[in-house]
Amino acid sequence: VGPTHQPTPARIGERARAESPVAGPSCCPTRAHTDAPLYIHHRRRQVAKQNPTQSNRCDSFPQKEKKKKRKASAAAAMILRIRSRDGTDRITVPDAAAATVGDLQRLIEARATVPVAAQRLSLDPALLLPAPQPPLLADPAAPLASLPLANGSFVYLSYPPGARSAQPPPPRALTAAGSFGKKMTMDDLIARQIRVTRQEAPFCSAASFDRDSANAFQLHVSESLAFAVKRAGFLYGRVDAETKEVLVDFIYEPPQQGSSDVVHLMRDADEEARVDAIADGLGMRRVGFVFTQAVGRKASETGEYTLSNSEVVQAAQLQAEGGIPEWVTAVVKLEVGEDGSADVHFEAFQMSEVCVKLFKDGVLETEIQDSDDPRLSKMRKEVIAGGKDTMEVDNDFFLVPVKISDHQGPLSMGFPIENRGIPLPANALRSHMDRAKHLPFVKRISDFHLLLQIAAFLDVKADVPTLAACVGHQAEVPEGYRLLIDALAGQT
Template sequence: SSNILEAGLGMLLRLRSRDGLERVEVDDNATVAVLKQVINQKLNIPLHDMHLSKNPNLLTSKAPQDIADLDNGSKGLKAVGVNHGDMLYMLYSGERQVQPAFKRSWLDVRPLGHATTAAEIAAKQPRISRQEEAMVASLSFDRDAANHFQSYVQSALAFSIKRGGFIYGTVDESMNVKAEFVYEPPQDGTSMHLTLHRDTEEEKQVDFLAGLLGMKKVGWVYNQSTEERDFIMHADEVKQVAMLQDEIGDYCTTVIVSWEPASEEVPSGQVHFEAFQCSKQCVQLTKEGWLQSTPEGEK
């Protein structure tokens, strides 16, 4: 059976209990019941003793059964508003030893009596830094493949919703990427979000045939809708880019196709193809759960 995974990975969820913070990963199309089974198997919490909610009041409630937003086991997680990276609250009886979700800082493990200087603190602070050099030297896109993708998006969808596909091609020793064709898997798109259906037999066959031709996945392409925006990517798109780079490799390139409406300078409108990558630090921050999904209705 196929799994529906957003940008190639499962749904990572954080679980806050009275004993600490833990994480579990489930398929993107999992139900509430599947999530509880995963928690039962990985964290050894009995199903009959487990209460879950998006409401932090669960942890202090004297009547947890009254907080029932995640009680319907047959509901899909997304249907009840649970998305990748979300924090859920978990209540159970008794106490457990919970492993720290994050490594202790150097301040926590320094020797007793050690005098910490301001310079040491400044040197140890994590910083968001710019990556000086791109991992990919260049990207060339086969004209027919690019035209076939954008023509369908333009003629059938009028750039009103997002559509995407995986780019297959080659990478040379100097990290020059050559995109030869696009495979568009089954998917669900809206004006702001795109979910690709992954791990299907069809995708496996495409991977196999591409390999026979000396090619492999080298990235992905998606179009932006005509909905007005003052940014290149929103948070969910950045996370998708980072997770695909982690899956495919440093040569993974994201190509965004956008539509410039007709104007005096361009009377008939114009389609733009732009290539992007996120930094290695961004990939790592995404894997560790630092990037959060865009709240519904916000940018």
């Protein structure tokens, strides 16, 4: 992303907003939603069009008729990758030039054991997201040759829960030590009972982001980091007890070091204690984790992927630590359109219960090697996924999509944000207070990042929650706190 391009706006949750039942003030009696969009700045990127695939051939040497026929037969076959919420299947279409959508459906039924009547096919990956449904391949008589398909193309498959009737392989015979066959230990027997299945519904109904906080986060990534390295933060807000909607009101960015594939959190226990004390005073708590994906992240030789294996491990670890069933993981990424333009997108997920349990039980491999396929998560023990024993699971098995929207939260976003590699200006507090001097004192300090700066000079167990509670209720700030803040700002 070059520095000379001008940012243009994109909306948050464009894929999910149309179906979101939480748009509007009636969905949450404790919070007022707004229909105003969250505008996210992004930069335009031009992507060079790929040249058409050229077949390797040599016409300089005469070929026997038998070899020509064999080559023609091989060229007529086409391998398609069928991506569903249960993973990816590779299906070979023997005579692609003459095959139809109906032929492909029958091949899918034979290979993936999904009945033709339950299949919904599309060339658009949005089929697998909680968004308005894309165009479907609904005509069984339509020839595959009329579709933009090539060898290795993805076709997306959706079907109702329970429609797939994959049968596990027959059990292996148990043999005594020294005899032919594999000796089964008790660990092997226990591992064979671990079944990795899709979780169809999340525990939270939706995730709504304060638009100023979300915009400040992605703007730093696009303007300062150019999506070249990963960036992360913890989400703080509340969970509506009735609707189970997660409302994110501010983002705390801990000290961290990011690369194109991994972001290492260098967590500061004292600073996090102050953050939690502020959240407690505001009537909030930690509700999730957000991270960005770099444009140069590691590619997979077996297909596209939503989250990498290292991202799955990190998300599962933090969700296990979070301690609430509604915990949300948000992903911010740059997506390139067909015209070469690039848009910033927010997407929200929960890691499935099975994924978190595999992490807690030590089955999910946490040591990622450079040679590992980022699309697959390795297991330390054999598990059953998709009806077969395996040591690797497609990461999509662990993702539960969450609808996403935005709102205007109660806090402002004018104070410099912590831990971004730039020292806080010495006059930052004074400048902020001077800019907002026309506002009531409690409004002037209604900024999480300002409160975090002040909290370093207060008692974390008594003073920090008390001051934050004044902000949360927009109540009069006691004189002692006013004098301290004015002194810190150099206004006394």
